[in-house]
Amino acid sequence: MTRIVRILCVALLTITGLGIASAPARADDKCDRRIHQAEDKLRDAVQRHGEDSKQARKRRHELEEAKRQCGDHHDMDHHDMDHHDQH
Secondary structure (H helix, E strand, O other), X not given: OHHHHHXXXXXXXXXXXXXXXXXXXXXXXXXXXXXXHHHHHHHHHHHHHOOOXXXXXXXXXHHHHHHHHHOOHHHHHHHHHHXXXXX
């Protein structure tokens, strides 16, 4: 009985650890998706209403807000990718 309990405890800890380890990746995916959606909406607003329209200004503000809420990791990821492309 004790051996079965140990095996179950180890399995539970392993599953919990895997779930916790994947949480930041899901948060990053959510941030990336939100930023890309904001970029698409900005591009659409500029095409439909012009670069200096109130719609474009609103979408720029929403994009900046999404980037701010997601933190600097997004900018660093793109910087690293840009740096990699140059070499």
